Amino acid sequence: MNPSPDPSRLVVQFWPVADYDLQSTLECGQAFRWIRSGAGWESVIGDRWARVEAAPGGLTVSWTEGASEALWLRHHLAAGEVLEPILATFPDDAPLRSAVARCRGLRLLRQEPWECLASFICSSTKQIVQIRQIVALLSERWGHEVAAPPGAVLNRAFPTATTIASAGEGALRDCKLGFRAPYVLDAACRVVEGRLDLEALARLDTPAAREALMKIHGVGRKIADCVLLFAYGRQDAFPIDVWVRRALSQLYFPRARRVTAARLESFSESYFGPYSGYAQQYLFHYIRLEAGR
DNA sequence: AGCCAGGACTAAT
DNA sequence: ATTAGTCATGGC
Structure with a gap:
């Protein structure tokens, strides 16, 4: 084969x-x-x-x-x-000017929905290096081989929902998913049984699609927004993780002692414009670059 | 050694 | 409607 x-x-x-x-x-x-x-x-x-x-x-x-x-x-x-008109919709403020100056040319990829969903279920309370490791383990063990040139660094697809569903929780834990294993398994079973139609999500409006995603165990608002933004191209989706929460709090509410999640959510929906998800990714990458120096 | 990581769930106020 | 505890695991 x-x-x-x-x-x-x-x-x-x-x-x-x-x-x-x-x-x-x-x-x-x-x-x-x-x-x-x-x-x-x-x-x-x-x-x-x-x-x-x-x-x-x-x-x-x-x-x-x-x-x-x-x-x-x-x-x-x-x-x-074409990136220019997208960046032109960003609010003209100091944080975004700095972020764009630092990583202009950063683009949002368009990912496969199943891979994106499964990967971000695995992302919960994990560092990015660890998520990459989990996804690599899953693919090496359960992904089917694809045609690749000699010497390629990888030659396997991300495992299908059917494969994950038949793999079992223990096999997933062996790939270091920890408590996320039953969540990914649940998502895979929903896809296989037709209770979750990832293609049909593309035809729903963003709130309805978000609601459908959040029915999956292990998928809350943040992970749902990641899938909407990175797989379905909903560039108004605005995932707020620990880094973005930190960025918004420090950069836009520097005087506040404590900013609630609801406050940040409503701010993100009203302030950043039609490509707020793009702005989010610039802020996310920017604050992480700054933190790493 | 202890804190944190692209969170979400549950139970208790 | 908010809040604390819990869940695996590894990087730093």
Whole structure:
């Protein structure tokens, strides 16, 4: 069953794209399966291997299947999106000016809903390095092999809901999911049994889709918003985690002793505009970069 | 060694 | 409607 990798089918293209900060985009904590590979990164998107490297004026991209255009990869990377008008909608304030100055070109990826959902259920009270490790373990043990060139750093897809559902809780705990194991299992069972239709979510409005996601055990407001933003392109979704809460409190309510979650939520809904989710990701990445210095 | 991590759930006010 | 305790596990 080994889809024998055929190096001759490796396609390499240069894509001209303005305003693309590849490192910020792939390492800002929105996705967990882009792995460093020399001067670039590798991943498996759906069931296709891909590699990306920053180049002057754009991206050098390679893949192994479907020789012509790789629209799936262009879509995932948001390489056709024009960033300037999005950034122009941000409020003109000091925090966002600093954030954009620091990581202009950061883009929101468009991820597979199931992988995104399962990954973010695993994210609860975990550091990003650990989430990446969990996702790698799950994929190595339970993902099916995909065609990849010799020497590729990874060659397995993220496991399907069907596979996870049949894997069992113990097998998931072996991948270091801890107390999140039954949550991911529950989500997988819902998908397999048709009680959760991830494709149908795309046709719901954002509040209805959020409500449906939050019915899954282990999915609260924050994780639901991550899935809405990173998988369904709902750029008005605004995930508030510990870092964003810290950023909003310090940068926008510096005098307040304590800011409630409800206050931050209503502020985020009214202040940041139609691309608030984009602004959120700039603030998230920015404050983490600052904290790491 | 102790605190924190892209939280959510439950039980108790 | 808020609040404390609990859940695994590892980085720093």
